[in-house]
Structure formats: structure tokens, C-alpha cells
Amino acid sequence: MLNRVVLIGRLTRDPEMRYTPQGVPVASFTLAVDRPFSNQQGQRETDFIDCIAWRKLGETVGNHLTKGRLAAVEGRLQIRSYEAQDGTKRRVAEVVCDSVRFLDRPRDAQGGAMESFGADETELPDDLPF
Amino acid sequence: MLNRVVLIGRLTRDPEMRYTPQGVPVASFTLAVDRPFSNQQGQRETDFIDCIAWRKLGETVGNHLTKGRLAAVEGRLQIRSYEAQDGTKRRVAEVVCDSVRFLDRPRDAQGGAMESFGADETELPDDLPF
Amino acid sequence: MLNRVVLIGRLTRDPEMRYTPQGVPVASFTLAVDRPFSNQQGQRETDFIDCIAWRKLGETVGNHLTKGRLAAVEGRLQIRSYEAQDGTKRRVAEVVCDSVRFLDRPRDAQGGAMESFGADETELPDDLPF
């Protein structure tokens, strides 16, 4: 019923772009998200979380995000089931992004504002000041 | 840049419907959200949080939610400034809803599924199973 | 850096309790979380999301939650890697709970308040009313 994920982390590599047979773009990337605490050996651990972004948001991710960049992601956690080549059932967890914000390199050479993109970006404000 | 609020609480009264001059519906309601801890006097405290829902989501809220109902709200926290009658500046905080889920009365008399509404509800899935 | 998950769903079965060699309790359960949209075949899909709760929160979950119950979970998404019997690397995703709220059966026979438990539950308020 409710499924909300918010992550801040760094891309482990450049996003991978794919296109459906219908030409719908989808970007895949992995965020390295440090855990808040050290483990019992005093080491900082990291979760490597797969993310996907569809359509315009996917294109924006593919065009602008690169390995090492810091990003904030909002989305929902999706569990996909599939059958592996050996016939066993496997499950894949990934965050389907509703929005992706770029948190480093806040200003580009032309002095433009920090890039920030949402799946539902539009010229119409979400609430009108009537 | 990122502004995400998730609340679960009960409506303190029936939602109030208004319409902009252009006829855009907007529902206002207040959620009573119990704090997780008791205060030093051993009393449970409650935050009364104002929420608004625009357009179709607003109509759904106005048509289905009533005083006392349990709801989960997702949205963003908005601070509006205005001038009071005495000329002083005031600020109002409210959560602009992206989605509202109804958490009690899970099945109606006809055995229908639990009602659940999102601002961006559509027949198109957010991610296509290609 | 930041890793926050909020879910509302129903338990697919009773929680499973385990204890570490040191006696630390941990409860495992799976939430069925309906997706907000129907897919292209007009079917409602569901994500089955594994959750774990440690220590006192785990005991509370084990003592009170049962198959079919509606719950709200807050936590962080953890990806664990392990080696399968066939020597291949596998990954498991699970939500490590910070808090679990029980959303149905809001009042018990004695008229007590809705049960609600957090990992950090305490008599000390998080912010003091000085």
C-alpha cells in the first residue's frame, strides 16, 4: 500500500542505458550507501543498491550521472522474481526512481542552478497559489 | 531540493472542500499523529498536522475520508507566509499530499478492495515489464 | 549516507523468531505491499519484501504480529551478499526495522490504545519541553 524509499549515495559506475522494444528508455545504476554505524570489527559497511529510472528521468540520469557522483534518490522498492539459467527461482531488489537529485557539482561552468530532475517534472506547479 | 513527509494519523474532523475560481478542487484536513514517546508527565502527546490535497486526490479525500478515519499521507512540507489582519506576518505549515491511503475499514460491504488513492493514479504502470 | 524505507503491507505468514548464539532475538517476516498501479494486463501486482527486527522490537513483533496483519514499517534497506551452495554469489535484500506499527485491530478488548513499537522506545522523550 505504501512503499517509499529515500537514498543518498554515490554511483558505483556509469549508468547503463537500455531501451524497450517500444523505445522506452530505462537507466540502471547502483548506489553505494554507507551504513551509519561501524560493524564489530570497526569497519564501515556499505549497501550496494540497484536503481532504475524510466523514460525522461532515465534519459536525464544517463546523460548526467556518472561513476562517483553523489545523488539523492526517491522511489519505491520493487522485488522482481525470475528464473535463472539453472532453473532456480531468483529475486532481484531494485529501487524504481520517482526522482533523482544530483548533490555534488552544485553549479556548472555557466553558473546554472544545481541540476535536479523528477519523473513528474512539469511546468504546472503541484499546488496553485489561488 | 528534497522534501518528503510520510504520516499516519486520524482525521480530527471531516475534510473541508474548497474550489479555486477556476474550479480546481482542494481538500483541507488535519491529522492527529501521536508522538512515539510519553512526555515527562507520562502523557502521550499529539501533533495536529494540516494537510491539503488538490484536484482528483482532493475530491477523493472529500468524498471518502471522515472524522476519525485512519489514513497514511505522503507529501511535502510547505510553509506559506501571509499577513494577518493586524498586519503581522504569520506562517502556516501544511503537508501537500501526493497520495492518501485509507487504512481502516479495509473492505466495504460489497467486498471491494481497500480504497487507496494517489495524486498520480493512472492506468499506466510506473515501470513496464519489458 | 541516508537510507530510509517506509512500508505499509500485510504479513504473508507469522514472523519467524531466531536467536543469535549470544541470545539476541531477531524476528523475520515478509510484507506483501500492493503496487499503486495495475499492470498492462489490468492486474494489481504485489512486492513481497523481507523485513527483520532485532532485540526488543523483534520480540514484540514475534509476540504480536501474525499472518495477515496490517503493519507500517520504518527502517533501512540492507543488501547482504553470500555464497550459495553452488559457489555462485547471491544477494538478499531486506529491510532492517527501526519501528513497526500495527495498523489493524486498533483497540483491544480493554480499550487500550493502538499498539505501536519502536526499536528505540523509552520513557525519555526525544525532545524535552524546556
Place this chain on the structure above:
Amino acid sequence: MLNRVVLIGRLTRDPEMRYTPQGVPVASFTLAVDRPFSNQQGQRETDFIDCIAWRKLGETVGNHLTKGRLAAVEGRLQIRSYEAQDGTKRRVAEVVCDSVRFLDRPRDAQGGAMESFGADETELPDDLPF
């Protein structure tokens, strides 16, 4: 019952430190959070959201955050009611922080990791790798 806020924004000024009569530190600051959409006049709007951090987290905020810094905040939305000098009831909204992450200046001169602080920071991991 559930009250979760996640914000990313910039401090509008240096945090203000106070101490309760018992000596408990509390830091107050305001985050400027840009809205994702432009309004009908094509202007980007901003929400100015008051935040407070108690105890050790408050001290860390006071010691490290300054005007203009980019930060991610997790917490809960609290509505405080009080009586103004003219006898009218007023309400104040503020986010009580559970954790604050510093998002710019990711590495210090010594090459140390990005600073990141949580109210519940500890050497004990939240889940043990048993």
C-alpha cells in the same frame, strides 16, 4: 503513529545554540528547500523549514554546520502551540532531527570521510552479522 520527514536544503544562517536550565544543548536552524517546480510566474519557490537538534546531535550541528551549507535531515514534524503576547494562539512547525548529514565539502583536508551524524550514533551496529 508514524511521522517521518526527510529534507535536503541549505542553511539560511548559522545554527543558533541554546541550553536548557539542565544544560541540555539544542541547536536551531532553518533549511531553505527549493520546490521542485516553478510557479505560474516561472519563479522557483522555496520553503524555509525550521529544524531543531537536541543533545549530541545539536552540538555537532552547532560545531560544523554554517550558513549556506547543504544538509540532509531526517526527523519528525512537530507542531507546537503557544500563546502570543496579544493573547492569540499561535502554532509553530519544526522538524525535530534524528540525523543530520553534511552533503557538501565531502572530504576534509586530511582526506577524512564525509561527516555524518545521527542522534543515536553508537559503536554498536544496529544489526549484528550473526
Place this chain on the structure above:
DNA sequence: TTTT
């Protein structure tokens, strides 16, 4: 492996 799945809940309503």
C-alpha cells in the same frame, strides 16, 4: 513460498 506468499497477504487482503
Place this chain on the structure above:
DNA sequence: TTTT
């Protein structure tokens, strides 16, 4: 009262 506001940040970039």
C-alpha cells in the same frame, strides 16, 4: 528574517 532567509540558502545556492
